[in-house]
Amino acid sequence: MFISVPATSANLGPGFDTLGLAVDLRNEITITPSKFLSLSTHGEGDDNPKIKKNSLFLSIFNENYKRLTGRDDNFRFEFHNRIPISRGLGSSSAVIVAALSAAYTAADKRYNKREILNHALRYEHHPDNITPAVMGGFNVACVEGDRVYSKKRRMPDYLKAVVVVPNRTISTAKSRTVLPKMYRKEETVYSLSRSSYMTALFMSESWDLLRIASKDKLHQARRMKMMPELFDVQKLALKHGALMSTLSGSGSTFFNLTYEKDANKIAQALQARFPQFRVFILSLDNNGVITKS
Numbered sequence: 001m002f003i004s005v006p007a008t009s010a011n012l013g014p015g016f017d018t019l020g021l022a023v024d025l026r027n028e029i030t031i032t033p034s035k036f037l038s039l040s041t042h043g044e045g046d047d048n049p050k051i052k053k054n055s056l057f058l059s060i061f062n063e064n065y066k067r068l069t070g071r072d073d074n075f076r077f078e079f080h081n082r083i084p085i086s087r088g089l090g091s092s093s094a095v096i097v098a099a100l101s102a103a104y105t106a107a108d109k110r111y112n113k114r115e116i117l118n119h120a121l122r123y124e125h126h127p128d129n130i131t132p133a134v135m136g137g138f139n140v141a142c143v144e145g146d147r148v149y150s151k152k153r154r155m156p157d158y159l160k161a162v163v164v165v166p167n168r169t170i171s172t173a174k175s176r177t178v179l180p181k182m183y184r185k186e187e188t189v190y191s192l193s194r195s196s197y198m199t200a201l202f203m204s205e206s207w208d209l210l211r212i213a214s215k216d217k218l219h220q221a222r223r224m225k226m227m228p229e230l231f232d233v234q235k236l237a238l239k240h241g242a243l244m245s246t247l248s249g250s251g252s253t254f255f256n257l258t259y260e261k262d263a264n265k266i267a268q269a270l271q272a273r274f275p276q277f278r279v280f281i282l283s284l285d286n287n288g289v290i291t292k293s
């Protein structure tokens with residue numbers, strides 16, 4: 001069996017816990033039946049004993065494989081990780097979506113992507129990373145009861161993402177604690193109106209107005225203060241022509257959307273100014289999780 005799951009960038013500025021899109025940077029897992037449990041990890045996290053144990057993947061896989069088959073079989077798992085860990089590119093969602101897809105595939109159960117998405121919500125309680133990880137493309141999502149309701153829009157080839165991955169992690173759990181429990185009406189309306197406007201712009205491919213729509217007052221600046229260099233990343237990306245420049249998920253990565261023709265110029269400027277950070281030019285992904293039995 002083979003599972004491939006994309007990285008995702010959530011929030012996109014004002015769409016806190018609501019908007020997200022998938023990029024073509026994938027974790028891949030090969031799974032084969034085996035007498036004993038065995039794991040090998042290559043790429044991101046291969047020097048981290050906690051990641052190499054991959055208890056998040058194994059606990060979700062085992063729980064769901066047992067639920068679907070009634071059995072506790074052993075497998076060999078080979079992880080090829082490309083998604084940077086705890087950097088705001090949806091590494092935890094990728095693990096959750098991959099583990100669920102792997103369990104259904106290994107159990108030889110027919111399923112649809114909506115089923116995987118609704119199950120994924122039990123492990124990550126906001127839908128903005130898990131939805132594009134499952135579906136691909138740009139997604140707007142909300143939760144009602146224990147279900148995710150979402151709408152996808154495919155992203156065109158002529159847009160690219162320039163992502164800036166800092167050399168320091170920010171965990172989502174920690175990054176949520178710096179946010180206030182209550183918001184003022186003005187801040188809420190500022191972000192709510194832009195999130196709605198941004199959704200309309202994505203749905204109608206009106207990219208040139210994203211700069212206004214992507215501004216936010218709910219979470220970005222509060223989180224960026226944990227790594228103040230990020231204010232310069234954003235300024236520089238916008239100066240060199242990015243259509244929008246937003247904190248990716250809970251950080252620390254910055255996500256810059258651009259026309260393909262401007263991608264190199266933006267990436268070079270950012271890499272020159274921040275040699276300690278990794279800068280990637282990525283295509284946008286419209287496929288989401290892929291499984292082969």
Ligand SMILES: Nc1ncnc2c1ncn2[C@@H]1O[C@H](COP(=O)(O)OP(=O)(O)OP(=O)(O)O)[C@@H](O)[C@H]1O
Pocket residue numbers: 008010027045050051052054055056057081084085086087088089090091092093095129170171172173248249250251
């Ligand atoms: N490839 C992986 N293998 C095993 N565990 C992983 C892997 N990737 C992520 N994790 C788990 O997920 C945690 C990171 O989750 P966290 O939500 O903080 O970051 P993120 O998902 O990368 O960021 P964001 O949700 O803001 O996009 C890691 O500490 C680890 O427990």
Ligand SMILES: N[C@@H](CCO)C(=O)O
Pocket residue numbers: 010011016017018126128129172175176219249250
């Ligand atoms: N919407 C989430 C994304 C990170 O998982 C947050 O901003 O905390």
